[in-house]
Amino acid sequence: MTPKNPDATMIGGVEVSSPIWLAPLAGVTTRTFRSFHARMGAGLVHTEMISAVGLTYMNKKTRRLLGDEGESDPVALQLFGPDADSMARGAELALGERRFDALEINMACPMPKVTKRGAGASLLGRPDEARRMVSSLTGFGLPVWAKLRVTPRNGSEAGTEEFARGLLAAGAALLLVHGRTPAQRYEGTADKDRVRSLAARFPGLIAASGDYYAPQDALYYLDGGCVAVLAARGALRDAYLIPRTNAALGRGVPERLTDPTVADRAMALISLGRQGVADEGERLTLALMRRMLSGAFKGYYGAAAVRNACAACRDWPCMESVLSGVADAQCAPLR
Ligand SMILES: Cc1cc2nc3c(=O)[nH]c(=O)nc-3n(C[C@H](O)[C@H](O)[C@H](O)COP(=O)(O)O)c2cc1C
Incomplete structure (x- = not known):
């Protein structure tokens, strides 16, 4: 697919103006925060993870998390849930409220309140259900993405690679990989080289997350073949991280955003x-x-x-x- 705008590129089936994106961040990536970073130059922004089961109640809080059609820049909806059926039902309800550009499944959240319900990173141990989840979302006419973590090292990359291959075979258009294991939660360092080696294995299909605090971090991921990089805690610490990175990539950015x-x-x-x-x-x-x-x-x-x-x-x-x-x-x- 070629982009309509000549300055844009297609990544994961979505037309974006930059490979530097805003990550999903619970309690942070509100509609306001998303719009702020879209104006700063993020090529795509994420909702925070929204419970697919919770969408069946569609209360005021859930509606607020979803945002509205006024968001003109690409937005990925991230859902978490325990199984393929609730995922599909949640996506249907969310899309009944507003347009999104991609549907993303959270297979990365390591927090017990999520994993003990069979969602988030616990799916790394249930590859069949994870694949079913991807398949269950492919009928909505939007690209389906999954965000995952690297699995613990057992002497080879086989675990993460095999899991990733299964998701892609089930129809995922992009995998967003956080280079920490679930056991690390948000501590220690993200293994950028493991994410890069997955990108080399699956060209054009891997976006990177983890320890992106300076433009060079994003360039390292992109140079290693990742197609996009997610700004997470870095964007919280430095509101200008995304424009400074776009400038480092040679994109025209106004000086008031770089300096x-x-x-x-x-x-x-x-x-x-x-x-x-x-x-x-x-x-x-x-x-x-x-x-x-x-x-x-x-x-x-x-x-x-x-x-x-x-x-x-x-x-x-x-x-x-x-x-x-x-x-x-x-x-x-x-x-
Ligand atoms: C406060 C907070 C909330 C987060 N919420 C989500 C979330 O809703 N969905 C998700 O996939 N990842 C979530 N993450 C993980 C980030 O998207 C990102 O993958 C992680 O922070 C690694 O990037 P960093 O080391 O650059 O911060 C969250 C992280 C933080 C710190």
Whole structure:
């Protein structure tokens, strides 16, 4: 399939403007956060993992997680669930609410509250059901993707490779591989070379996740044959990671996104916060802002004071006023 836009490429059956994507992040990749990073240049954004079984109740919270048609940039819907039937039912219900560009199955979440229900990374041990899940989604006319983790090393790559081969044979158009084992959870380092070796084994079919904190990390994955790279905690620590990586890839990126001033950074957070409060409420937005603030002004004089002042805020007007103070102080170079 060729892309309609000559500057775009087809990855995993979706037309994207960049191979640098926003990862699924529970409690973080809200509609507001997705739109923010799409404007920053992410080629595709993810919903957080949404329970396929929970979709049958379709309450207000679930609707909020799904977002709406107003999101014009490519969005992948990530679902988690215990079996193929609930996966297919969940996808049907979600697509009844809005359009998505790809359907993705979570086979990566290592947290017991997910794995003990037979979902997430527990599927790595149930390859037949995992393959059935992929097959059950292929009838919706959208590319089907799976996000998985590398399996523990047992002297060879055979485990992960065989599992991946099965998913591709069942109809998966792209596999997004996190280079940590389930037992590592989010600790230790991601094995980038194992992800690269899978990419060499399955050309054009592997996107990478794990320890992407600087543009060079993404370039390392792409140079190794991965077709896309997911920004996860890196995008939380540094809101400008995606544009800086796009610039390193030789894509035209405005200077205010590659070399933002302190004022630019503060203004970007204010705009994200305002939108978040309007769309998702104050509590979730304050929690997200605190996570982002841990790295937002890193390396700048006064960063710790701003972080502490924001941490002490109990409501958005307080945080906005601290950030406005930072934006107004632009005449005093902080760097
Ligand atoms: C707070 C948090 C929430 C996450 N939520 C999801 C999720 O909903 N679905 C998923 O597939 N992975 C999820 N992940 C995993 C990330 O998408 C990513 O694969 C992982 O963080 C590795 O990338 P990193 O080392 O660059 O952070 C989450 C990670 C974090 C830290």
